[in-house]
Amino acid sequence: MRVLLVEDDTILGAAVRDQIRADGHSVDWVTRLDAADDHLAIASYDLILLDLMLPDGRGVPFLRGLRARGDVSPVIILTALDQISDRIEGLNAGADDYMVKPFDLSELSARLKAVARRYSGNPNPLITIGDLAIDLAARRVTRAGKPVALTAREWVLFEAFVQRPGQLMSKGQLEERLYAFDDEVESNTTEVHISRLRKKLGHEVIETVRGIGYRLGAGG
Helix, strand or coil, X not given: CEEEEECCCHHHHHHHHHHHHHCCCEEEEECCHHHHHHHHHHCCCCEEEECCEECCEEHHHHHHHHHHCCCCCCEEEEECCCCHHHHHHHHHCCCCEXXXXXXXXXXXXXXXXXXXXXXXXXXXXXXXXXXXXXXXXXXXXXXXXXXXXXXXXXXXXXXXXXXXXXXXXXXXXXXXXXXXXXXXXXXXXXXXXXXXXXXXXXXXXXXXXXXXXXXECCCC
16 A cells, blocks of 8 residues: 555654554655645555644644545544544544554554555455455465465555456556655566566466556456
C-alpha cells in the first residue's frame, strides 16, 4: 500500500512512518494540511492516517472536504482527542477508524490492514487463487500446500494485485509501491520482480496487458 501520514508530532510521526515501512508499505509523511493537499493532488493513496490538530487547521474539516469532492480514500484518524463526541464527529465526517494516542504500533498495523482489506473487496484475509493460498494478515503464501518465500519487495507487488483482483495496474502504479525501499526505482525494477513472482508462484499468476500494465491472473 501507499500511505499518506499527516502528523505534526515529529517523534510520533517518525515512529509511525518506520512502522509502516517495516510492514512493507510506502509512506509519505507531511506535517501540515496544505502539504497533504499538495500530495493528494499529484499521487494516489491507498490509505490516509490523519491527525486532527495540525498547525494550519483541524483534520475534521479537511476530511469533510475530501469526501465532499468525491475522494473515497480510506482514512484512519490518529488523535489525542478521546471524547465520545470527538469520535462521533470524526466518524461522521467520513473516517473509517479512530485511534486515540498513545496507541500501540502493532495495533495500528492491524487496523491499517483491516481497513485496506475492506476497501479491496477482500475482508477475509485468507484468499485462494488457483493452487495458491494467501494469508494477507500473516503475509504468507503457499503453493500446492508448500510455503513460498517472498522478499519484501515481491510481497508488496503481489499484495497490490491481490487487493485489486482483475484490475489493471500500470508500471507507474506498481513503482509507487517500491518507493518505501528505494529513493529511486530503476527502469526495469518492476519487470524483474514480476518475473521472480512468476517463477515462484506460477507464470499465469500475473498477466501482462501490453502497453497498459499488469493484472492478477488465475494463479499457478
